[in-house]
C-alpha cells in the first residue's frame with residue numbers, strides 16, 4: 001500500500017508548481033474536520049443559529065480559531081482551485097488522456113462555489129441573511145426555471161428557517177458526498193493517466209518518484225497554508241454581526257467571489273440582466289467543460305498557444321478588475337460608504353461584546369402554595385412587579401392587592417384595559433395587549449397572592 005501510494009512517478013522530477021492539487025486536498029480535509037467540530041455546536045434553526053455561532057465564537061475554547069479556520073479555509077479553497085485550474089490550463093495539462101480529469105475539476109469548482117453560497121447563510125447574521133436574499137433573488141431571475149429553483153432553495157417564497165435547514169442539509173450532506181465522489185474519481189483518473197510532466201520537451205526526461213522530494217514540497221505547502229489560515233483567524237477573527245432582522249434595511253453585498261457577477265449586473269439592467277446571470281456564466285462553464293475536447297492540438301507550451309494564454313490572462317484580469325471596481329464604487333459612494341461604516345461598526349461591536357445566553361421563554365420563580373405566575377404575567381408584568389408580584393424599586397408590590405379599595409378583581413380587569421382612569425401613572429402601561437382569558441388568568445392568580 002505504501003508503495004502504491006508513495007512511488008507514483010513524477011515526470012521531470014519534483015517541483016513547487018505541482019503542490020496545488022495536494023494543497024486543495026489538504027484544505028478539503030481541513031474544512032471537513034473543522035466543519036464537523038463546528039456542527040457539534042451549531043443549531044440549524046433561525047431561532048438558535050445565530051446564538052450558537054456566537055457561542056462558538058465567544059465562549060467555546062479555541063472556538064474563534066476553529067470558526068476562523070473554516071471561514072478563511074473556504075475562501076482559500078476558491079482561490080486555490082482557480083490557481084490550480086489556471087495552471088493546468090496554462091501548462092496544457094488537460095490534453096491527451098486527461099480530459100475527464102479536467103472536467104471533474106471544473107465540476108468541483110462549481111461545487112466549491114455552492115459550498116460557499118450555502119455556508120454563507122449559516123451564521124444567520126445581517127450580512128448572511130441579506131447577502132443570501134440578494135443571491136437567491138438573482139437566481140430567481142433566470143427565465144422558466146428561475147422561480148421554481150428559487151422556491152426549492154428557499155422552501156417557500158421567503159427566506160425563513162426552512163431555507164436555513166435546506167442550506168444546512170446541502171452544505172453538510174449533499175455537497176460533501178458529491179465532492180468526495182468527485183475527488184476519488186479525479187485522483188483515480190489522475191493516477192491512471194500519470195502526471196502530465198513539464199510542458200517543454202527539451203527538458204530532461206528523468207522520472208522521480210513522489211516520495212520523498214515531491215511529498216516534502218507538498219507537506220511544506222500544506223503547513224504554510226495552515227499557518228497562514230490560523231494567523232488570519234487569530235489576527236482578524238471571522239466576522240459575525242448582530243442577528244438577522246428581516247425588517248431592517250441592511251445594505252447587503254455578496255461575498256467577494258460573487259462580486260464580479262454582482263458588478264456586471266449593474267451594467268445590464270432589467271431584461272438584460274440575463275447576460276451576466278445566465279449567458280456569461282453559462283458560456284464560461286460550457287467553454288471550460290468543452291475545452292479539452294475542442295482543443296485537440298498536442299502543443300502544451302503556453303507561449304506557443306497565444307490565444308489560450310491570452311484568454312486566461314484577460315479572464316483573470318477581468319475578474320480581479322470587477323472585484324476591485326465593485327469595492328471602489330461602494331467606497332466612492334458617500335451614502336453607501338457611511339452605511340457600510342455603520343454596519344461594520346455594529347458588527348465589530350457585536351463581535352467584541354460578551355456572549356449573552358439566549359433566554360427562550362422566561363423561567364419564573366414560584367410562590368410557595370400559589371405556584372408560578374401565568375406566562376402572560378411573566379411576559380407583561382414581571383419585569384416591573386417581579387416574578388412573584390413582590391414588587392421592586394420601580395413598581396409596587398401586588399401581594400394582597402385584591403383586598404385594597406378600588407382593586408377588586410373587577411377593578412383589576414378594568415385597570416388592565418385602562419390604568420389611567422384609576423389614576424395610575426407612568427411607567428405603569430396605560431393598557432395591555434392581552435386576551436380576555438389572559439387578563440382573567442392574571443387576576444385569578446393575583447387573587448391568590450396573600
Ligand code: HEC
Pocket residue numbers: 377380381382383384385394395396397398401407412415416423424425426427428429432442
Ligand atoms: C413598566 C413597568 C410596569 C409594568 C410592565 C407593569 N406595571 Fe403595574 N405598575 C407599575 C407602576 C410604576 C405602578 C405604580 C403606578 C402608580 O402608582 O401610579 C404600577 C401599578 C400597578 C397596580 C396598582 C398597584 C396598587 O398598589 O394599587 C396594579 C394592580 C398593576 N400595576 C398591575 C400590573 C399588571 C397586572 C401588569 C401586567 C399585565 C403590570 N402592572 C405591568 C409598573 C408596571
